[in-house]
Amino acid sequence: MADFSDLMIHHPETAEFWQALEEGRFLIRFCADCEKAHWYPRAICPHCHSAHTEWREGSGEGNIYSYSVMRRAETPYTIAYVRLDEGPILMTNIVDSDLEAITVEHRVRLAWGHKVDGQTMPMFALS
Amino acid sequence: MSIRGKACIAGIYEHPLRKAPDKSVAQLHAEVALGALADAGLTIDDVDGYFCGGDAPGTGPLSLIDYMNLNVRHADSSNIGGASYILHVGHAAEAIAAGKCDVALITLAGRPRSEGLSKGIVPRTDNPVQPDFPWESPMRMTTVNAYAMCAMRHMYEYGTTSEQLAWIKVAASHHAQHNPNAMLRDVVTVEDVVNSPMIADPLHRLDCCVVSDGGGALVVVRPEIAKELNRPKIMVRGGAEAVKHQSGGTFDLTWSAGALSGPKAFEEAGITPDDIKYVSVYDSFTYTVLTQLEDLGFCEKGKGGAFVSDGNLISGVGKLPFNTDGGGLCNNHPVHRGGMTKVIETVRQLRGEAHPAVQVPGCDLALAHGTGGNLGTRHGAATLILERQ
Ligand SMILES: [Zn+2]
Numbered sequence: 001m002a003d004f005s006d007l008m009i010h011h012p013e014t015a016e017f018w019q020a021l022e023e024g025r026f027l028i029r030f031c032a033d034c035e036k037a038h039w040y041p042r043a044i045c046p047h048c049h050s051a052h053t054e055w056r057e058g059s060g061e062g063n064i065y066s067y068s069v070m071r072r073a074e075t076p077y078t079i080a081y082v083r084l085d086e087g088p089i090l091m092t093n094i095v096d097s098d099l100e101a102i103t104v105e106h107r108v109r110l111a112w113g114h115k116v117d118g119q120t121m122p123m124f125a126l127s
Numbered sequence: 128m129s130i131r132g133k134a135c136i137a138g139i140y141e142h143p144l145r146k147a148p149d150k151s152v153a154q155l156h157a158e159v160a161l162g163a164l165a166d167a168g169l170t171i172d173d174v175d176g177y178f179c180g181g182d183a184p185g186t187g188p189l190s191l192i193d194y195m196n197l198n199v200r201h202a203d204s205s206n207i208g209g210a211s212y213i214l215h216v217g218h219a220a221e222a223i224a225a226g227k228c229d230v231a232l233i234t235l236a237g238r239p240r241s242e243g244l245s246k247g248i249v250p251r252t253d254n255p256v257q258p259d260f261p262w263e264s265p266m267r268m269t270t271v272n273a274y275a276m277c278a279m280r281h282m283y284e285y286g287t288t289s290e291q292l293a294w295i296k297v298a299a300s301h302h303a304q305h306n307p308n309a310m311l312r313d314v315v316t317v318e319d320v321v322n323s324p325m326i327a328d329p330l331h332r333l334d335c336c337v338v339s340d341g342g343g344a345l346v347v348v349r350p351e352i353a354k355e356l357n358r359p360k361i362m363v364r365g366g367a368e369a370v371k372h373q374s375g376g377t378f379d380l381t382w383s384a385g386a387l388s389g390p391k392a393f394e395e396a397g398i399t400p401d402d403i404k405y406v407s408v409y410d411s412f413t414y415t416v417l418t419q420l421e422d423l424g425f426c427e428k429g430k431g432g433a434f435v436s437d438g439n440l441i442s443g444v445g446k447l448p449f450n451t452d453g454g455g456l457c458n459n460h461p462v463h464r465g466g467m468t469k470v471i472e473t474v475r476q477l478r479g480e481a482h483p484a485v486q487v488p489g490c491d492l493a494l495a496h497g498t499g500g501n502l503g504t505r506h507g508a509a510t511l512i513l514e515r516q
Contacts, residue, residue, distance in 0.1 A: 004265075010256045018261075039376035040262040046375035066283070066380055068275035068327045070267070072248045079272045079327075081380070088376025091266050091504075104283040116265040 004119030014041050016055060021120045026110055028058040028086050039088035059085050060110030062124070069099050082108055082124050090122065097126040131395055134220035134231075135353035136361045136513065138167025138346030139471045141452075143308050145459055147340040148241040152184050153194045155236035155342050160195060163344035168356045169230060174346075176201040176228030178219055180211030182237045182342075182462040191234070201228040207368070207507025208499025209464035210409060211235075212345065214509035216470060217366035219347035229349045236342025237462030245338040247271045248326065259373075263504065271335060271412070272327040273503030277380045278414035279329055284381055284429065287417070289329055291432035293320035295413040296333050296456050298440035303453025305482040310337045311457040320413075334413040336455035336465070343467040345474075359478040364492070365396030365512040372505040381429075383415075383498050384508030385422035392494075392510035393424070400424045403512075404490045405476045406447060407469035409497030410454040416440075419496055420447075423510065442485040451476065451485035466497040470511065477515040491515045 008015055020027045029041035033050035045053050067080035078094040080102075094102055096111050111125035140162030147155060156179075164171055177199045179188050187204035201222050205214055212235055219231035239245065250267045253260060281287050297317055303309040315333060323333040353360050369387035372378070393399060400423060408423075410416045417431040425447060426434035439445035452458045452472040455465040473495040475481045492514050500506035 004261075007255055007261055011258075011261055013258075014261070037376075039373075040259060042258075066276040066280040068272040068279055068329075070248070070269070070272050070327045071325045072271075072327065073267075077267060079266055079268055079276065081276060089373075089378065090376065091263050091268060093266050104279065119265070121265055 004117040013043050017041055018119060021122060024112065026058045026060045026122060027055040028084065029053050030056045037086040037088050039090045061085050062108055064094070064102065064104055064106045064108055065089050066104060067094060067102055069102070078102060080124070093123045095123045095125055101126060128224060129395055130217060130220035130224060130363055130366055132350065132362060133224035134347050134363045135350050136216065136345055136470070136474050137348045137353050137356050137358055138163040138169065139474045140166055141343045141468060141471050142236065142341040142461070144341050145308065145310050145339045146240050147238050150238070152237050153191060155238065156191050156234045157195050159236055159342045159344035160232055160234050163232070163346045167346045167348070167358060169346060171195065171197065173230045174232045175199050176219060176222055176231035178203045178215040178231060178233040180204065180235060180464065181206035181208065182235055182464055199228070207509065209411065210466040210497035210499035210507055210509045211464065212467040213470055213495050213497050213511050214368050214507070216345065216347055216363065216511050217368065217509065220363045220366065223347065223349050229352060231347040233345040233347065234342065235461060235464055235467040238340035239462055240338050240340045247335060259504065270501065271330060273501050274412050274414060275327040275330045277418065277502050280380045281414070281418065282329060285432065287432040289321045290317050291436050292334055292413040292417060293317040294436045294438070295410065295416045295440065296320050298438060299410065299450055299454045299456040301441045302451045302485050303457030305484040306453050306458055309453040309458040310339060330412055330414065336411050336460045337457070338463070339459040339461055341459055341461040343461065343471050345470055360516040361474050361477050362514045362516050363511070364514040365392045366510060367391035367395065368507065368509045370505070370507050380503065381418070383418050383422050383502055384506055385419045385496055385498065385510065388508045388510040389423035389496070392512050396512040398492060398512070402492050403494050405451070405473065405487045405493040406449050407473045407495040408449055409465045409469055410450060410456045411465060413456070415498065415502060416449070419498065423496060442487060448485070448487050451481050466499065466509065469495040469497055473513055477513055
């Protein structure tokens with residue numbers, strides 16, 4: 001992947017999420033009918049299939065549901081699933097943290113300033 | 128409509144090569160096809176149904192049907208990753224039962240090793256139009272670190288240990304020592320596994336399967352045809368498939384789609400896990416075996432660690448002999464797709480044609496099961512129960 005904006009040509013559905021992230025806002029997609037949050041964000045609610053979904057400001061906090069430190073990489077990195085306080089689990093990286101201090105169910109918060117291919121990514125750090 | 132008793136596996140063939148730089152992918156498909164047909168005592172002119180998975184080069188089954196110059200009236204290229212070929216046996220039985228074909232050929236072949244495609248630690252580069260792609264690819268999700276997250280959560284919830292996972296590799300290596308074609312024939316110990324380099328916590332190098340070229344093929348026929356062939360009659364007793372995914376972000380990583388397909392297959396077969404004498408279980412990683420054995424009901428959820436320990440999966444030693452060809456952990460893993468070889472070794476066991484050192488005595492009921500796609504995100508599962516008649 002060279003440039004994230006090229007990738008976004010395929011995904012106008014979630015362009016607002018990525019734009020907001022550049023502006024320092026972390027959005028979560030909620031359903032106005034069933035009131036549930038979901039991940040990854042969709043126009044149609046995956047829980048009740050209503051089209052009445054909307055962006056709401058997320059707390060950017062949660063717990064590590066699971067993780068794995070990739071040791072077989074030039075610089076080891078940590079992939080993780082984080083269960084957001086709003087409910088859904090998202091795939092992310094744990095950054096700005098001591099790799100050896102990471103544990104399942106550790107509290108985490110959104111860590112700003114991490115870009116991939118020019119795009120700010122929702123990555124997390126140990127609280 | 129049930130597929131119980133509606134079809135038999137009459138022919139099997141496993142390509143002996145583990146590296147095939149001098150052969151094309153289509154050529155490998157044709158070689159395994161002819162091998163399985165010869166094993167069944169049939170010819171390519173008898174084939175009227177063709178099944179392939181995502182390894183087939185071209186649009187679905189079209190290029191390979193053309194290459195082999197088949198004359199078929201039914202074709203199916205259902206793709207759920209590495210478990211596709213277990214699924215295809217069920218689909219072939221359905222097609223035969225519905226009168227769509229009489230002799231179904233299923234092939235798998237490829238050469239990722241010759242082409243330098245060892246993809247376990249490479250960030251996934253699937254189709255960027257996939258809706259999940261922007262949420263996973265930038266996080267450097269690979270096959271191994273996604274499966275590792277499943278194992279990590281299982282350890283957290285149930286206290287499963289690396290030593291327990293290691294027993295799965297130990298059992299596979301005990302079997303592989305008797306397979307002259309196996310890539311890894313040295314018997315290993317629990318210490319060897321847990322002391323091998325960490326790839327992605329908690330999975331070590333020896334928790335991971337091999338990368339190999341090669342392939343395999345199956346011939347599934349109407350029971351009336353099987354009766355006329357000079358081979359043991361291996362009947363489809365039950366089969367089922369399932370898909371598990373992220374459910375909008377509300378998923379539980381500690382179980383696999385086998386928990387959905389397994390009970391349905393047992394119900395169709397009218398038997399329970401206690402009746403099964405041998406299992407082939409997809410072993411992309413040691414952990415994959417552990418969760419699938421739990422999900423299929425061979426032990427309680429969370430008790431898999433204790434169940435696989437102390438040689439319980441070693442033929443002649445434990446209660447549930449598994450992957451007696453050495454499996455993906457030691458024998459081969461053609462095109463990163465382990466479903467085909469799982470069915471082949473199951474049929475060998477039921478025929479009494481496994482290596483004498485690993486043959487299960489009186490093996491009359493056996494199960495082949497696999498998951499395909501990615502256990503850590505979205506995957507399909509297929510369960511197949513076979514019976515020797
Ligand atoms: Zn809804």
